Amino acid sequence: MSESRSGGGSAPTVLRMVLGKRLRHLREQAKVSFEQAAEAIDVTPLTVRRMEKAEVGLRIPYVRELLRTYGVSGAETDDFLRMAKEANQPGWWYKYRTVLPDWFRAYVSLESDATVIRIYEPHYVPGLLQTPDYARTLFRIGFPNESEEAIERRVTLRTTRADLLTTPKAPAMWAVLEESVLRRPVGGPGVMRAQIDRLIDAIDLPNVKVQIMPFSAGPHPGAFGPFHYFRFGFTELPDIVYTENLTGAVYVDQADDVVGYLETLDRMAVQADPVDRTRSLLVKMRKEY
Structure with missing residues (x-):
C-alpha cells in the first residue's frame, strides 16, 4: 500500500x-x-x-x-x-529541519542508506548531481518568499547530500534524464555550462551512470512524471519508490507496484541513448550554451 x-x-x-x-x-x-x-x-x-x-x-x-x-x-x-x-538519534540532516519538510526527511534517510538509487527525471537535474548555483536558482523560484539565509541553508543541504556519491559506501546511481532537462535554461548560460560540467564529472565516477532520453525517442512508459527507486542492504527493508507532488510525497513499497516501476526504468534504459554516448551528448549540449 x-x-x-x-x-x-x-x-x-x-x-x-x-x-x-x-x-x-x-x-x-x-x-x-x-x-x-x-x-x-x-x-x-x-x-x-x-x-x-x-x-x-x-x-x-x-x-x-x-x-x-x-x-x-x-x-x-x-x-x-x-x-x-x-x-533514535536524529539523522545528520536534523540541523536543516527548518528548511526540510517532514515528508522529505524520510527521503533523505532512504537516499543516505540506499545501496542502489535509480532515477527518472523529466524536469530538472537530480539533486545529487546539481551545482550550488543551479540549486539556488530552483530554490528561489520554488520558495519566492524565503529569505536569502533560508535559501542558502537549502543549497548547503543539497550540496551536502551530493557528497554521498563519493563516500566509501556510495550507492550505485543510475539516472535517466529527459533531453528537456538539459535544454531548459536554469540560471543562465554560465550556470548551465557549469551544471553540464558537473554531470560530465559525475559520469566519471565508477558508481554513477546517466542516460539521456532524446526527444526523438518519442513516447515512453515513464512519461507520467519523475520517480526515484531505492534498494537497500537490509533484508528486512523492501525496495521503495518515491514520487513527489507540489505539497507532499508518496512512498511505495508494495512489491507488485515497485516491480512495475523497476520494469519501467529498465524499458526506459533500453529506449534512451546508451550510457557510452552520454559524454558526447553532454559536450554537444554544453556548446549550445
Missing part, C-alpha cells in the same frame, strides 16, 4: 524502519497479537502498530519488554537495544 506523506510527525531513519519490521517479525513469530503486545507495555495496540511502522521513536523500556514478551533474550536483546538507541 502506498503511503502519502504530507507533513506532521518526524520522519524515521532507515535503521528505525528496519528495527520496526524486525519487531513485527518477532511478534508474529511468537504468535503475539497487537493487543497482547500492547498490554505487555501498557499502551494501546495503535502504539505497537506505529512502532512497527517506524512512525514513532523506539522507547528503550518498551522495546526491552516487547523483546522479553517475544522470547528474545541474551546477546540478541543487547544488540537490538544498541541499534534502537542508534536509530
Whole structure:
C-alpha cells in the first residue's frame, strides 16, 4: 500500500524502519497479537502498530519488554537495544529541519542508506548531481518568499547530500534524464555550462551512470512524471519508490507496484541513448550554451 506523506510527525531513519519490521517479525513469530503486545507495555495496540511502522521513536523500556514478551533474550536483546538507541538519534540532516519538510526527511534517510538509487527525471537535474548555483536558482523560484539565509541553508543541504556519491559506501546511481532537462535554461548560460560540467564529472565516477532520453525517442512508459527507486542492504527493508507532488510525497513499497516501476526504468534504459554516448551528448549540449 502506498503511503502519502504530507507533513506532521518526524520522519524515521532507515535503521528505525528496519528495527520496526524486525519487531513485527518477532511478534508474529511468537504468535503475539497487537493487543497482547500492547498490554505487555501498557499502551494501546495503535502504539505497537506505529512502532512497527517506524512512525514513532523506539522507547528503550518498551522495546526491552516487547523483546522479553517475544522470547528474545541474551546477546540478541543487547544488540537490538544498541541499534534502537542508534536509530533514535536524529539523522545528520536534523540541523536543516527548518528548511526540510517532514515528508522529505524520510527521503533523505532512504537516499543516505540506499545501496542502489535509480532515477527518472523529466524536469530538472537530480539533486545529487546539481551545482550550488543551479540549486539556488530552483530554490528561489520554488520558495519566492524565503529569505536569502533560508535559501542558502537549502543549497548547503543539497550540496551536502551530493557528497554521498563519493563516500566509501556510495550507492550505485543510475539516472535517466529527459533531453528537456538539459535544454531548459536554469540560471543562465554560465550556470548551465557549469551544471553540464558537473554531470560530465559525475559520469566519471565508477558508481554513477546517466542516460539521456532524446526527444526523438518519442513516447515512453515513464512519461507520467519523475520517480526515484531505492534498494537497500537490509533484508528486512523492501525496495521503495518515491514520487513527489507540489505539497507532499508518496512512498511505495508494495512489491507488485515497485516491480512495475523497476520494469519501467529498465524499458526506459533500453529506449534512451546508451550510457557510452552520454559524454558526447553532454559536450554537444554544453556548446549550445
